[in-house]
Amino acid sequence: MTKQEALFNYCLRLADTSLILAQRNAEWCGHGPFLEEDLALTNLSLDLIGQANSIYQYAAQVEGKARNEDDLAYHRSEREFLNTLIAEQSNGDYAKTILRQFFCDTFDFYFYAELVKSKDETLSAIAEKSIKEITYHLRHTSSWVERLGDGTEESHTRMQDALNEIWRFTGEMFEMNEVDTILIKEGIAVDLNSIKSKWESKSKEILDRATIKIPANAFMQRGSREAKHTEHLGFILAEMQSLPRALPDAKW
């Protein structure tokens, strides 16, 4: 694998994760538990789409095959997407949506803080921009995880159920492969081992405050680094890509 191929793959991993998570959050539009949360989730979704957009633009430039950001988002299939498995999990109830977002925000918070130091100027600039937004997201989701977990009996049970369901998708966020090896050597990529303990301790701190317990000896599902997905991604893409695939020449 060349450095260029590795960088393209790396950008897709980041952009796909942001886009698919954004698409999931956007499903709440008009269905939020109350107006302010409806707005919060769509705002959050918009930030994620913006981040995905700028990374796709860079990926297209790195690839150099005259594709653009829309081609990458709308004209690739399931087995080409490199988003993390946690991002594509179904919304479930609000507890599950918030917890999924919290785990991703915590990851992004530490990840992008490191990516700012990347020797790749474009990725560093995008990270510098994104970290400001992610800081807001994390503040919002961590307060909701705590409020729901340490809330009523009903909300506590739902948050605990959400954790039991989602926890197994958190392990592979830190998985590294040849792409990481090549780019870490170049000073471009973030060594995921370096942020894992920070992610664990922040997660534990908030889950403790939320009085919910991490499942013991949980099996960790993996696959996204090889573009192997859970049953959900195909359905997400079918909906998200239907318009540009049906009308590929449509313009705004």
Next chain:
Amino acid sequence: MLSKEQITSLLSAIPDPEIPVINIKELGVLRDVVVNGNEVEIIITPTYSGCPAMKQIEDDIISSLERNGIENVKVKMVYHPAWTTDWITDEAKEKLRKYGIAPPEKTTADKGALMGKKRALECPRCGSKNTVMISQFGSTACKALFQCSDCKEPFDYFKCI
């Protein structure tokens, strides 16, 4: 060909599409104007990554320059240095307040206002400091929602980043 200063002053007439009382120069979105022969490059930066107004701003820049006979225009979006509310001029902050949006404080002084900590944000309508945050997220990506406990009016706060 117009000079850099003339072009900058032309572009300063372009309002922000979502908050039309301030223009793109005083908002800090317009970063630079580079004149190179008969080519003009306009450097802009987004307030938020997903700000949907950026495309509109780009179109407005191009059509404004076209109306003034400049056809060879390139609009370039940069992310570094990342936009900060500290770039909004004091004059523009006053315009925001009069428009009903509580302007951002200095980033170094702020933060607390959005972290739920007690911080007296002034109601842009009645001036009371007896205000509470309703949501960190408001009508656009750059705003949070507050309410005045005295005049009871909800208001937008341009959040500091």
